Amino acid sequence: MRILILGIPGSGKTTQVDKLAKYLGVNTIKMGMILRKRAQENDQLGAQLKKVMSKGELVVDQIVADIIKNELEAPVESNSGVQRPGYNKGFVMEGYPRTVEQIELFDPKFDRVFYLNLSIDEAKKRLMERGRFDDNKDAIETRLKVQMQDLQKILKYYKDVLVQVDGSLGIDEVYQEILAHLND
Numbered sequence: 538m539r540i541l542i543l544g545i546p547g548s549g550k551t552t553q554v555d556k557l558a559k560y561l562g563v564n565t566i567k568m569g570m571i572l573r574k575r576a577q578e579n580d581q582l583g584a585q586l587k588k589v590m591s592k593g594e595l596v597v598d599q600i601v602a603d604i605i606k607n608e609l610e611a612p613v614e615s616n617s618g619v620q621r622p623g624y625n626k627g628f629v630m631e632g633y634p635r636t637v638e639q640i641e642l643f644d645p646k647f648d649r650v651f652y653l654n655l656s657i658d659e660a661k662k663r664l665m666e667r668g669r670f671d672d673n674k675d676a677i678e679t680r681l682k683v684q685m686q687d688l689q690k691i692l693k694y695y696k697d698v699l700v701q702v703d704g705s706l707g708i709d710e711v712y713q714e715i716l717a718h719l720n721d
């Protein structure tokens with residue numbers, strides 16, 4: 538099963554992706570985490586990503602679409618024998634797509650999409666308490682603004698496989714809601 542967890546920054550996507558993937562015994566794909574790892578490389582792209590992400594802006598559509606396409610379509614074992622995570626059994630993803638352009642560039646064809654509905658005030662509170670490098674006031678404001686721009690269009694695009702969950706509930710309650718609607 539190909540599952541997407543959607544929501545504004547701080548809505549609990551990563552938290553739920555990890556729990557659900559463990560339960561289903563499948564791998565996760567977390568766009569922000571992949572980009573943060575890539576940003577650590579000491580090259581031009583690494584520096585570019587670091588700059589964009591620390592401001593809370595979106596990385597260029599083509600870059601993220603290529604990363605996801607490659608992640609899902611590249612062979613599990615490379616020529617040099619290095620093993621990568623496989624996705625034959627499905628996956629639980631978050632952080633992609635974030636714009637309509639990204640869907641047009643590469644659509645992972647999700648079977649189920651969960652939207653964690655949370656107020657902006659509660660999201661800000663959670664992020665300020667967490668303290669990641671991009672969890673400062675300005676970057677949070679920008680992240681919320683840019684990530685909400687296409688959100689309604691993305692929800693509409695996935696309406697046939699969409700389940701809305703109250704993201705203000707506790708972590709385990711949100712998780713139980715997701716499990717209850719897994720096979721709707």
Ligand code: AP5
Pocket residue numbers: 544545546547548549550551552553568569570572589590593594595596597598601631632633634635636639663664666667680684704705706707708709711
């Ligand atoms: P990304 O890492 O995806 O950040 P984000 O969307 O801002 O999401 P967060 O990780 O902040 O929040 P979350 O919803 O995962 O919540 P979490 O579970 O951590 O992206 C980072 C950057 O990468 C972007 O700004 C952009 O630059 C770039 N990027 C990524 N994807 C991109 C794309 N597709 N296109 C272009 N650029 C892209 O929870 C948050 C906190 O709340 C935690 O402390 C957690 O413990 C707590 N919490 C979680 N659930 C609950 C609950 N139910 N009750 C109480 N607390 C809770």
